[in-house]
Amino acid sequence: xxxxxxxxxxxxxxxxxxxxxxxxxxxxxxxxxxxxxxxxxxxxxxxxxxxxxxxxxxxxxxxxxxxxxxxxxxxxxxxxxxxxxxxxxxxxxxxxxxxxxxxxxxxxxxxxxxxxxxxxxxxxxxxxxxxxxxxxxxxxxxxxxxxxxxxxxxxxxxxxxxxxxxxxxxxxxxxxxxxxxxxxxxxxxxxxxxxxxxxxxxxxxxxxxxxxxxxxxxxxxxxxxxxxxxxxxxxxxxxxxxxxxxxxxxxxxxxxxxxxxxxxxxxxxxxxxxxxxxxxxxxxxxxxxxxxxxxxxxxxxxxxxxxxxxxxxxxxxxxxxxxxxxxxxxxxxxxxxxxxxxxxxxxxxxxxxxxxxxxxxxxxxxxxxxxxxxxxxxxxxxxxxxxxxxxxxxxxxxxxxxxxxxxxxxxxxxxxxxxxxxxxxxxxxxxxxxxxxxxxxxxxxxxxxxxxxxxxxxxxxxxxxxxxxxxxxxxxxxxxxxxxxxxxxxxxxxxxxxxxxxxxxxxxxxxxxxxxxxxxxxxxxxxxxxxxxxxxxxxxxxxxxxxxxxxxxxxxxxxxxxxxxxxxxxxxxxxxxxxxxxxxxxxxxxxxxxxxxxxxxxxxxxxxxxxxxxxxxxxxxxxxxxxxxxxxxxxxxxxxxxxxxxxxxxxxxxxxxxxxxxxxxxxxxxxxxxxxxxxxxxxxxxxxxxxxxxxxxxxxxxxxxxxxxxxxxxxxxxxxxxxxxxxxxxxxxxxxxx
DNA sequence: GTTCGGGGTAT
DNA sequence: ATACCC
DNA sequence: GAAC
Ligand SMILES: O=c1ccn([C@H]2C[C@H](O)[C@@H](COP(=O)(O)OP(=O)(O)OP(=O)(O)O)O2)c(=O)[nH]1
Ligand SMILES: [Mg+2]
Numbered sequence: 001x002x003x004x005x006x007x008x009x010x011x012x013x014x015x016x017x018x019x020x021x022x023x024x025x026x027x028x029x030x031x032x033x034x035x036x037x038x039x040x041x042x043x044x045x046x047x048x049x050x051x052x053x054x055x056x057x058x059x060x061x062x063x064x065x066x067x068x069x070x071x072x073x074x075x076x077x078x079x080x081x082x083x084x085x086x087x088x089x090x091x092x093x094x095x096x097x098x099x100x101x102x103x104x105x106x107x108x109x110x111x112x113x114x115x116x117x118x119x120x121x122x123x124x125x126x127x128x129x130x131x132x133x134x135x136x137x138x139x140x141x142x143x144x145x146x147x148x149x150x151x152x153x154x155x156x157x158x159x160x161x162x163x164x165x166x167x168x169x170x171x172x173x174x175x176x177x178x179x180x181x182x183x184x185x186x187x188x189x190x191x192x193x194x195x196x197x198x199x200x201x202x203x204x205x206x207x208x209x210x211x212x213x214x215x216x217x218x219x220x221x222x223x224x225x226x227x228x229x230x231x232x233x234x235x236x237x238x239x240x241x242x243x244x245x246x247x248x249x250x251x252x253x254x255x256x257x258x259x260x261x262x263x264x265x266x267x268x269x270x271x272x273x274x275x276x277x278x279x280x281x282x283x284x285x286x287x288x289x290x291x292x293x294x295x296x297x298x299x300x301x302x303x304x305x306x307x308x309x310x311x312x313x314x315x316x317x318x319x320x321x322x323x324x325x326x327x328x329x330x331x332x333x334x335x336x337x338x339x340x341x342x343x344x345x346x347x348x349x350x351x352x353x354x355x356x357x358x359x360x361x362x363x364x365x366x367x368x369x370x371x372x373x374x375x376x377x378x379x380x381x382x383x384x385x386x387x388x389x390x391x392x393x394x395x396x397x398x399x400x401x402x403x404x405x406x407x408x409x410x411x412x413x414x415x416x417x418x419x420x421x422x423x424x425x426x427x428x429x430x431x432x433x434x435x436x437x438x439x440x441x442x443x444x445x446x447x448x449x450x451x452x453x454x455x456x457x458x459x460x461x462x463x464x465x466x467x468x469x470x471x472x473x474x475x476x477x478x479x480x481x482x483x484x485x486x487x488x489x490x491x492x493x494x495x496x497x498x499x500x501x502x503x504x505x506x507x508x509x510x511x512x513x514x515x516x517x518x519x520x521x522x523x524x525x526x527x528x529x530x531x532x533x534x535x536x537x538x539x540x541x542x543x544x545x546x547x548x549x550x551x552x553x554x555x556x557x558x559x560x561x562x563x564x565x566x567x568x569x570x571x572x573x574x575x576x577x578x579x580x581x582x583x584x585x586x587x588x589x590x591x592x593x594x595x596x597x598x599x600x601x602x603x604x605x606x607x608x609x610x611x612x613x614x615x616x617x618x619x620x621x622x623x624x625x626x627x628x629x630x631x632x633x634x635x636x637x638x639x640x641x642x643x644x645x646x647x648x649x650x651x652x653x654x655x656x657x658x659x660x661x662x663x664x665x666x667x668x669x670x671x672x673x674x675x676x677x678x679x680x681x682x683x684x685x686x687x688x689x690x691x692x693x694x695x696x697x698x699x700x701x702x703x704x705x706x707x708x709x710x711x712x713x714x715x716x717x718x719x720x721x722x723x724x725x726x727x728x729x730x731x732x733x734x735x736x737x738x
Numbered sequence: 739g740t741t742c743g744g745g746g747t748a749t
Numbered sequence: 750a751t752a753c754c755c
Numbered sequence: 756g757a758a759c
Contacts, residue, residue, distance in 0.1 A: 433742060434757095509753085690744080
């Protein structure tokens, strides 16, 4: 049932997508013609529809799991849905009112949307990967948009958030009105000499105002009212020709100026060049060739948190005096970097010193991963029923429980694997919340020690509702999930996943590229417009896709440590991320850099002025992917490194941490992501706020959860103390793998 | 019907 | 403001 | 997709 329906929708989506690209590219493309492309072409022929929108979806995939890694086989995801929804949405489009925000963008990005737009089922699929954290990429983002009509509609319903409603609260904060763009870049005024007339011709909507200003920055002129010399009529809000014509006194769109939709302008911005206006994606709905519109949207989003039940009230485990804490912290540094993994690091250091050989003993998986170790149960407080009240308050927080990644024996393993695949599938679909729900269900299942076989049994587990319960029953009874198989069988999503696997490429960008006709990494490298990070991402696609053996992480850390100590003998570091959680392999190398009693400025200066230049000179650091250029702000260096003699680049993240914020930074950088979200949500429910700098109290939130007050710092230096204040039993890093 | 973490950088 | 990332 |  569902599947059939889904399939239909999915097929429609792709059909439209391909049609779009066939229209779009008229150009000669290319040389490549992969089988996929050919297939697509064949498909397209039949009809053409198109619309301005494209389907775009939203979000991203799973995370880091990058596609390649396990093979992405699956999934098509893309879009989906929503056709119907979209269509109808159009209705409301009032011509006159400039809606607030909505913009008509074209295909690509429009801010809109958010959350719930989507409809119910969609189709994409994803692959799987199961790692626990893969879902991160989705966070919040908005994605595409499509027709603004839809968006508009939705938005209005959105209430307070004006604007986009991204799930990110913070984004809402900035209201944009005040921001002014920096003056024009240099010779980048590619729009110089052009005179634009917008429809609707006003700057009431923030998005439109923003674009108008941006166009001006790039050299264009804006005609407040109709006049001679207008070179382009830019139609926003996804208005169609008929609607747009009402904006003119004569009720007709003047001939002469080129008529395009906002997508054209957006693309000009992104390409920094005046694009050809003839593409279908730039045409206004209803104008000649185009007819129909489809749209889609989606969302995207990101990670969820987890939650569970358990109640626990608080108690903190040990208490530590300040000194103890400091000592502890210092010790930790050593421990983590040295003691804890002493062997590893020592070996690594030795190796590095001697030659950089890698052998070593990569062993140690000791920690958490190995299958035997996790004792089950344990738990701290009594899990169940506590007093109703305590239970209620803490219900559902994964951070309250031990999550060691489930060591081997879970009877629900099969179910878990399938559900994780579904989570991945949805992440590619752009539905961050659905992804979060699946992940939470998985976390809940991992704690179960009995096999959940029927829907009834499943429903008793917190985090599993009706729909997941049915799916679980299906998995247990027939051993598979029809929906997942459908998704995985569809090869079309592979390209999307391939593209999203590129570092710094998310759902909106991957979708756009597909719509533009790109089908392989070579296409992208040669023809797409890539930013610097994306170019590096493609050049090192394989490198960044691979997981890094734990022993190698230690070797990279040893090199950093050596340079750090050479610069300042008192500086310290701790390897965080999945390494600290005991993983046998890591997606990247995460290191916290700090020094007793030192502030951020001191650490930053040490790193930016001495250590990093030195490591770069050595040839260890290869490129900086994201670093602050401002010297007075910024707390991290994100780039790539490679061991001497190795050609494989690894992503390296260095976090500069003030001594006073070490505990909060450790929590943040140790993760995993869902654990952090769970802990932070828990804090916010207690009127507190937890971030990488510390735990704050008395945070006042206005409507919409928007923070009004920063709050009063409760603790930042001591990791255990933060747990204690939050009333969460301390969990060692190995148990933070929800 | 609302909420689902909080923040950084690059463009 | 958006996109992508931690 | 689930909880409230
Ligand atoms: O969306 C995210 C991603 C990461 N983090 C934190 C937790 C995480 O542990 C740390 C380092 O990020 P990274 O991406 O390196 O994750 P990881 O947990 O180290 O996993 P991996 O093995 O993929 O590196 O940053 C978040 O808070 N939110
Ligand atoms: Mg990591």
